[in-house]
Amino acid sequence: MRCENCNPVFDEKTKDQQRGQMVLGEIAQPAKKQDNQQEIIEAAAHCFMRHGLEKATMTDIADHLGATKGRVYHHFRSKNAVFFAVYRQAMVFCFEAVEPLMAQDLPAADRLFRMAEAHAHVMMDTLPYQRSIRIGVEIYLRGSTTEADRTVLRELIEMRNRYEHLFREVLAEGQADGSLSVTDVPLAGRALIGALNGLVDWFRIRPDQPQSERDHIARTLSATILDGLRS
Amino acid sequence: MRCENCNPVFDEKTKDQQRGQMVLGEIAQPAKKQDNQQEIIEAAAHCFMRHGLEKATMTDIADHLGATKGRVYHHFRSKNAVFFAVYRQAMVFCFEAVEPLMAQDLPAADRLFRMAEAHAHVMMDTLPYQRSIRIGVEIYLRGSTTEADRTVLRELIEMRNRYEHLFREVLAEGQADGSLSVTDVPLAGRALIGALNGLVDWFRIRPDQPQSERDHIARTLSATILDGLRS
DNA sequence: TAAAACATACTACCGGGTATGATGTTTCGG
DNA sequence: CCGAAACATCATACCCGGTAGTATGTTTTA
Numbered sequence: 300m301r302c303e304n305c306n307p308v309f310d311e312k313t314k315d316q317q318r319g320q321m322v323l324g325e326i327a328q329p330a331k332k333q334d335n336q337q338e339i340i341e342a343a344a345h346c347f348m349r350h351g352l353e354k355a356t357m358t359d360i361a362d363h364l365g366a367t368k369g370r371v372y373h374h375f376r377s378k379n380a381v382f383f384a385v386y387r388q389a390m391v392f393c394f395e396a397v398e399p400l401m402a403q404d405l406p407a408a409d410r411l412f413r414m415a416e417a418h419a420h421v422m423m424d425t426l427p428y429q430r431s432i433r434i435g436v437e438i439y440l441r442g443s444t445t446e447a448d449r450t451v452l453r454e455l456i457e458m459r460n461r462y463e464h465l466f467r468e469v470l471a472e473g474q475a476d477g478s479l480s481v482t483d484v485p486l487a488g489r490a491l492i493g494a495l496n497g498l499v500d501w502f503r504i505r506p507d508q509p510q511s512e513r514d515h516i517a518r519t520l521s522a523t524i525l526d527g528l529r530s
Numbered sequence: 531m532r533c534e535n536c537n538p539v540f541d542e543k544t545k546d547q548q549r550g551q552m553v554l555g556e557i558a559q560p561a562k563k564q565d566n567q568q569e570i571i572e573a574a575a576h577c578f579m580r581h582g583l584e585k586a587t588m589t590d591i592a593d594h595l596g597a598t599k600g601r602v603y604h605h606f607r608s609k610n611a612v613f614f615a616v617y618r619q620a621m622v623f624c625f626e627a628v629e630p631l632m633a634q635d636l637p638a639a640d641r642l643f644r645m646a647e648a649h650a651h652v653m654m655d656t657l658p659y660q661r662s663i664r665i666g667v668e669i670y671l672r673g674s675t676t677e678a679d680r681t682v683l684r685e686l687i688e689m690r691n692r693y694e695h696l697f698r699e700v701l702a703e704g705q706a707d708g709s710l711s712v713t714d715v716p717l718a719g720r721a722l723i724g725a726l727n728g729l730v731d732w733f734r735i736r737p738d739q740p741q742s743e744r745d746h747i748a749r750t751l752s753a754t755i756l757d758g759l760r761s
Numbered sequence: 762t763a764a765a766a767c768a769t770a771c772t773a774c775c776g777g778g779t780a781t782g783a784t785g786t787t788t789c790g791g
Numbered sequence: 792c793c794g795a796a797a798c799a800t801c802a803t804a805c806c807c808g809g810t811a812g813t814a815t816g817t818t819t820t821a
Binding site (some may be wrong): 441481483489491492495498500523528 | 582726
Binding site for chain 2 (some may be wrong): 809810
């Protein structure tokens with residue numbers, strides 16, 4: 300039987316779990332179901348990263364789990380739903396890493412630096428997720444047949460906008476407290492995000508990669524965009 | 531009849547036309563054929579941008595030309611071949627705009643600034659091409675069944691590497707002449723390219739958009755990455 | 762007039778989605 | 792405490808729409 304009232308977390312917006320505020324451990328049962336879904340999501344992220352959104356088939360995802368399509372379709376209505384779940388998870392990772400840093404009692408320039416560092420780390424640490432969502436967004440929006448899909452996508456895109464707005468906020472604060480010299484806040488934000496998101500394109504995970512390398516990348520990248528290249 | 535010895539420019543690597551050094555106007559015949567192909571390539575770029583690589587069907591491309599699949603398949607062996615052509619064209623645009631600027635007799639920092647500006651302009655002016663190729667690259671490489679396809683893709687990727695190397699060259703020169711302060715040249719190059727390529731993600735073409743807006747974007751973006759955000 | 766440049770009609774196949782069955786696992790009345 | 796219904800979780804088998812590619816016919820051009 301199709302699990303109709305399966306945890307609808309990733310199918311529709313649930314107000315009480317915005318950005319991972321999830322109250323876990325209430326019961327053992329839903330937690331396990333959550334884990335099963337999460338496992339699928341992770342497999343999907345890997346497949347999306349390797350083969351792209353369309354080339355990655357549902358069977359691929361299932362194979363990656365040592366399972367069949369039946370399992371995936373039991374937890375997700377459609378392939379789009381799976382992608383949406385990956386997308387939301389990627390954004391949750393970003394928010395959890397960056398948003399707390401905004402409250403620090405520092406000059407805006409220093410806060411921005413730490414936020415940039417954190418964002419870079421998230422890009423590298425959750426690479427499969429971030430690569431997946433970078434591909435098709437408004438593309439998917441055009442392709443989405445059902446209105447429900449488009450609604451979910453709009454919500455996700457708005458989530459992304461909220462996230463990028465965090466950086467613009469700090470940029471504006473830096474303009475105010477004088478620690479930053481920004482003429483065009485939106486454009487500066489685009490430049491910052493662009494330089495960091497570029498990681499998703501060129502960064503490659505190697506098994507023997509020490510943590511220090513990622514630290515160096517995050518630090519150098521953030522320093523470059525903050526201090527510039529000119530001497 | 532299938533045009534077997536159709537201008538194989540976009541099917542296989544031809545040594546004599548590296549980076550748009552094409553000697554045009556030799557005969558009238560190939561020039562016209564070239565134009566026909568170019569028209570298809572442009573239509574494909576538009577469709578790839580709108581619907582994504584896979585969702586864009588060959589019929590879509592043909593429809594965009596007011597033609598049918600027959601025309602496309604007469605000039606290109608496969609859908610992959612069309613994508614490869616779009617890819618190469620995109621890179622040619624980049625080379626033509628940026629490479630000449632390297633010879634200018636200026637401090638490296640200033641040359642880099644102009645190169646960045648030029649690159650930004652290319653991103654905006656040839657948006658459909660640039661968006662198309664940003665999607666599937668090594669993704670396509672994995673998906674490519676035939677060895678011939680993979681060979682072409684490797685060549686294209688190497689073309690891209692050569693292009694990005696231009697910026698690293700200037701960065702190294704700036705390190706030498708003291709106009710730039712760069713500790714990690716490759717990383718600095720990634721940051722620069724990333725910030726500029728981000729354009730492809732967020733820039734939207736509007737019909738009433740004055741040229742001055744693109745100029746402002748290119749200038750501000752380049753200035754931001756060169757001079758940094760900190761005051 | 763022959764070849765190039767298309768259009769038309771058709772096939773083969775892949776992949777998303779579904780219907781159904783098999784196997785645990787929880788729940789609950791007695 | 793027990794046994795069966797209800798349910799959750801997956802596997803299997805199948806359908807079917809869409810699309811890349813082909814084979815062939817038709818028109819245009821040099």
